[in-house]
Amino acid sequence: MVHAIRIHDYGGPEALRWEEIEVGDPGPGQVRLRQTAVGLNYIDTYHRSGAYKLPQLPAIIGTEGAGVVEAVGPDVTTLKPGDRVGYAPLIGAYAESRLAPADRLIPLPSWIEDRQAAAMLLQGMTAQFLLRSTYAVQPGDTILVQAAAGGVGQMLCQWAHALGATVIGTVGSPEKAAVAQGAGCDHVILYHEEDFAARVRDITGGRGVDVVYDSVGQDTFMASLDCLKPFSLMVSFGQASGPVAPLDISVLAQKGSIFLAKPTLATVTRSRDDIEALAGGLFEALASGRVQVGIAHRAPLTEAASVHRDLEARRTTGPIVLIP
Template sequence: MARSVIFEAPGGPEVMKFVERPLGEPGPGEVRIRHHACGLNYIDIYQRSGVYPLPLPHGLGMEGAGIVEAVGEGVQHLAEGDRVAYASAPPGAYCDARVMSAAQVCRLPDGIDFRTGAAMMLQGLTVEYLFHRTVPLKAGDTVLFHAAAGGVGLIACQWARALGIRLIGTAGTDEKCALAREYGAAEVINYAREDFVTRVRELTDGRGVDVVMDSVGKATFEGSLDCLRPVGMMISFGNASGKVPPFDLGILGAKGCLQLTRPTLFVHIAHQETCQKMAAHLFEMVESGKVEIRIGQEFALQDVAEAHRQMEARSTTGSSVLIV
């Protein structure tokens, strides 16, 4: 048996509840993992609230770290007793243990602890695809990155610094701006006090940035387009403020032949070989010291509702984890 968090109807943090579920043995291509820690991400809130609908009842949580207890037929890259971490669909990581597909489960290097492993996979793999699989980036390019003091943002600040990319980060308080700068942002903008479009134009001598990486969505989308240079790339990869409403595609031409993409991590990691390569790259960045995973908050698994409240209030910084 394993303790798991489920929800039976969309709503606030209060809809989550604990149930006891039988585990069973892994089938072909599956493993059973005993968690030590689980990651918390904003996608969990989208799913719980119904922004991203799930068949109900359903579990929550997209990443975790722990020990492989059993391996199903055909699994070659993992063995019983391996230390592992993963980001993977379908949701269900908020639990003591689970049986799941092995394809996106990655062997965790000895130098990376379980808390860090649980905190880094979804956010770190997101940064990996943003910088290496979405648009060609090179040293000297300029990127505008919204929510730069969040879990993804702090990894992106460091990743950009390691690649020689000039990252302009936005955040909502002076403290968060200072944190983003500490972690590698070349410039920071407090959007609560400054118009980020005007400030970006000042920082780029009127040219605009090469790429915008925007997980905020509705509140920043139009302004983000106005920050781009001609033929620049807008990467919209989240909806923290709500979904971007429909718009006239001709706007992209009028604003300078802009490019727009809406990627998701789970398309990039759908194939086992690609997922394992991306994870190896992330692990190398962390073990080399180029990227530090900042865990700003830890919660016991039973306090998952409070964790969601704090994330929705935007009172968190860095990554957050549940300790099992």
């Protein structure tokens, strides 16, 4: 019998239940996927808690995974049983087996292992669109990455460093500072110990940075605005500390005519062409060595609740993989 982690009501990690599910035959345009690895991302906690509402309950959460095609439905010509694939973002990942639309699945190169794929597709494609399209980082730019030791944070730092940017990262502990430095940060700020906005101004000679990438939200948003030079960009793409309070947009003028973006991977991957372009760019960056992915933590899928607790308590660094 197949099992999955489901939620019946929104709540804390205790809302995650390991249950038997039925997985039928794939319909038109679908495949049945035997999952070998599931990526755990902070957005999973938003779906579990109800910060981001799901279409219906009960629901299987999780947006990233990898596995082997077991069966294909009518009209599927691009995949066959035995193919290795990954995906992100696609809700319903916390399961041993699932049905998935074929046009959302990414064939995996032979040199990428399933667990590595599940650890990096969502975070890597997110880093790519943040760095290359939300704001096109250029050699000589100076950027600020909040939560630089996290999964997306490490990807951003490595990739931006390879692009020739000066990278400033914030972290919450000396241990995480070492991780951020290893990921390419030129300057690391312990935000619990110093005023990070003042430190950024010091590092940049009072100029400010060209772009801020902020996945922390409530605790850092306003001070992040103080790190920017005039006519630069604030990118808010997460809310690990809680949602940002309603904003009087006149603040953006007061802070130096700042631009504000709130992009999502779901929007950026609306079409098959979008998915292929982002995945191809990520695979190329991995093959070239500009970006490296190490799995920071592995756990059985049955222990998802415990890993959620560690993630929300900021006791983790880097990619996390759950094994069905």
